[in-house]
Amino acid sequence: MLRAAVLALMLAAGLAEARCEDHVPGARPQNTPREFVGQTLDEIVARGWIEIAVYENFPPYSWEEGGTPKGVDVEVGRIIAESLGVEPRFRFVQSGETLEADLLNYVWKGAAVGGHVSNLMLRVPYNSDFTCRVEQVVFTGQYAGEKVGIAYRTEAYPDAVPQANADGRHPGAPVPSFFVYDPVGVENDSISDFYLTATFGASAKITRYKTTLAAMEGLAAGEVWAVMGPLSQLEAGAGEGIAVHAPLLPGFGLSRWTLGVALHQSHRDLGYAVDEAVAEALADGRIAAVFAGYGLDFTPPER
Template sequence: MNFFKVLTAGLALLVSAMGNVAGADDDVQDRLDIVQKKGSIEYIVYRDYPPYSFERDGVFTGVDVDMGTAMAAALGLKATFRTFIPGDDLDDDLRNQLWRGTIVGGAVGDVMLHVGADPQYVARQDKVSIFGVYFREAVALSFDTKKFPSYSTISDVKGKRVGAELGSIADQFLTTTEGGALSSSVIRYPTLDACVKAYAEGKLDAVLAPRGELQGLMKTHNAGPNLAPPQAVQFQGIFRSAWEIGIAVKKDSPKLRDALAKAMATLIESGEMKAIYARHGMDYVTPGLR
């Protein structure tokens, strides 16, 4: 075979291969069809993240677990859950858990729960759809009423023992606000769970943390009546004190997205979502409400 015949044959094979790839892209199967065929839907949730997704007495439980199970039931499916340790940022988590998989060949899940839904962040996503915004989280302070004769602003915690999770937004805020005047009051713990446990045991005067987590953990650790319900703290400057939470699926699965959005709306409208949060000692705060 001469050179030109080899070249022509090679080009023909390349064009054929490109056509096959294009056809594969056009025929991507919506994950709704996949989960309906297997009869179950796999949720990706954060590991050791009470009160949202965690193990207690050998049972995997939490708000996100109850919510995912209820949505799956609405779709006529069984819910399964896979946990992961968060990466450096949400982009890493979405890539590794939802649309590409890890470099070492890890599988992707069907749905990821508890996804930050900042509108600007959502708008720039080209691989995933973030939707079904269902909860508004806000940083809040709970304080021991026996240790605080009064409380009106965050400045009142100066000189008190204020617990915060190491490296959290609450930790950063307390360390830098008012020129660092409150930094000496901060007592850091590796997890919020450990922090609230110490608080319930009387080792702290207050805790600053996301309100939902704080409420749930105060229930878990049987916080006494002298520990005030968490109240929102408005941050000044670069720190965000409140944010919305939603769910995410891969961009190429609009049918799954629409089915889950409908299931989520039903949970909220029926009051079941509020009941799920209440079971874990939390107030259900709808998006837009403060």
Template sequence: MIGGLSRALCLAVALPSVALAEDPCADWVPQPKPQNASRDIVGQELDVIQERGFMSFAVYEDFPPYSYEEKGQPTGIDIEIARIIAEDLGVEARFNFVAAGENLDADLRNNIWQGPIIGGAVSNVMMRVPYDSAFTCRVEQVVFTGQYMTESLAIAYDTRAYPETPPVPLYFRFDPVAVQNDSIADFYLSNLAGGQLAPNIRRFPTMAGAMAALDQGAVKAVMGPRSQVEFWDIPFVEVHEPPLPGLAKSSWTLGVGVNFRYRPLAYSVDDAVRYALEDGRIPAIFEAYGVTFREPER
């Protein structure tokens, strides 16, 4: 996936820590409210959602293991978590597969609080929204809630190429490494050591393409979100998380976004996620997809 999600995650890990930990919004000056932002509000209230019997979720398209279609059916970790949320609210989950925008602001604007410029509509909930306390101050139109996992950067590598020790990023001054184009890993490796790694970086439109290159021996390693590199079951490939010098954060919390007008819906969604974390349903989903589950900061 190119664009919004990758850049959204990049934003989540690149934002500097806020000096005033007690109040991350202390240095934020509220901006003028956006105009013409209320054209698509029908059917968003919790009682209306429950009365009509379904709720809509925005999920990123072609994004395994989180959200993708298999034999015409929505599948993936985010799909299963969304179904848990909907079931807890007593309604059916319906999915809007969306393309990533230019950045996280655009994704939230198009899918949660305003709607796309041409066609489409807002969704009740957007899945896989990176959480950063400073960023939440900037986007007042969205409630950031329902944190359900912690994601981190990792390297998948061919153990035959590295039989003794797993590779660290500086190894890629000499060895080819694959990344998803315009992703955190791409930005990080491209700028590391004054750009010395650039000649050995192989960029692919999707993580599936990057992992296929590793499987075929075209590269010796792939760098990306741990969940994505773990999902592909490839012989002789292992995954590890090395130190990443110069990166502000190598892990980040993921949750959901809800329109700020609908606080009762946001509270109910967060409750559903919390229950599913506590009783093990969400960890079980990750296990079923062969992905390591890490508790979110909530």
């Protein structure tokens, strides 16, 4: 999932020296069936509910527990719905091969077989160059920042200082160069995997797992000494004897990114309302409180 979303932005970031400089606008979609377009803000308010797409089985961001939606993104969706005066209805969706595929399937067209678009989709990485490539989508409501961190077994690094510096690093804790010698877990084909492989090649002692959560389970079982991945996922999976820090990552151009909301380009009135709702929730601390409620550090977005 991280691969599908963030790698698309890594490619987009290198496409042009100036925003949209080399982009040739495509033909606007014509005669799009109404069921693929979604609903206007007035229609959403009139019917009393809004459908919000979130990724399935993706703690701490979005998952179901006993049929009840849980997670950071679910709570952000509830904040947006409350601001609009409607009920949130969450649609749990699978991650595709690319972010563009997810946006096509869930935001602006719908899957070829039995698909439909949702009014909003959350946890969409924002990159100004990438927005030029996906003209059918409005990217708005940036609600959080994310960054790559490292979780580690404290017994493996007894000299690590447990309190973070201002930059989020624990002095003495592992940094990427350690993983030439120390075993580290990563989600397979994630940006952490690519970074370590590109930086250290075959010298890196990497164990690849299906997900970051599985890597954290491997860390708890002692299979590896550390795990590298999105900071929030590391924090959510950290148990007794495991610490998490966010060291400086030299040469890692996309170790931090911004997350927001995506919706169909024909409903900009809804986009303005969503962005206003998010801005107010950032200003009064409600979104930061959501992260704190799940035991996570909150990184303000770049807006």
